[in-house]
Amino acid sequence: MSVTLRRRKRRKLKNEINVVPYIDVMLVLLIIFMVTTPLLNLGTDINLPDSNARSLGAPKDPVVVSVYPDGALALMVEQQNQSVTREDLLARLRAIHANNPEATILVRGDGAASYQLIMDAISTINEAGVTKVSLLSRPLEAGG
Structure with a gap:
């Protein structure tokens, strides 16, 4: 008889939402965003050399090749x-x-990059058949 009484006794249903799985998902998403956010750095810093040279005018849709101090290239x-x-x-x-x-190719060499690295990049550009190559620089600041 005690077996039948146990079967009839049912747990009362709870009308609350279990938020533990949602917290787990939120923490996983937080970790994913924390890991991927530093990878979204789209720009790179290049210290262009200063120059007093006059600007020749910017070509339409320029193609810019960047040369970094470690010899890395970017397009x-x-x-x-x-x-x-x-x-x-x-x-x-x-x-x-x-x-x-x-098409004119603009070479943006870092000021700390060696002259040889920039010349190697220009040589690569010439190997591609391009003869119009220009160098980019920052305007020299007055009094600097």
Whole structure:
């Protein structure tokens, strides 16, 4: 008889939401966002050398090749620097030159980069068939 009494006794249903799984999901998302946020750095800092040279005028849709002090190269595509290898840069510049033989390539060398690294980048640009190459610099500040 005691067995039948135990079967009839049911737990009372709770009308509360269990939030523990939601807290777990929130913490996992928080960790994911904390890890990926530093990776979203789209810009890179380059210290351009100063110069008194006059500007020649900006070409339409310039193609900018960045040279870093450690020898790394980057190609600015749609206002975003994308890190590239020398071979990848050569292939992309050949494609750009095939589409637009009058395209001007701007070389943005870091002020701390050696002259040889910048010349190597210009040599790579010339290998792609591009003959119009310009160097970028910051205007020299008055009194500096």
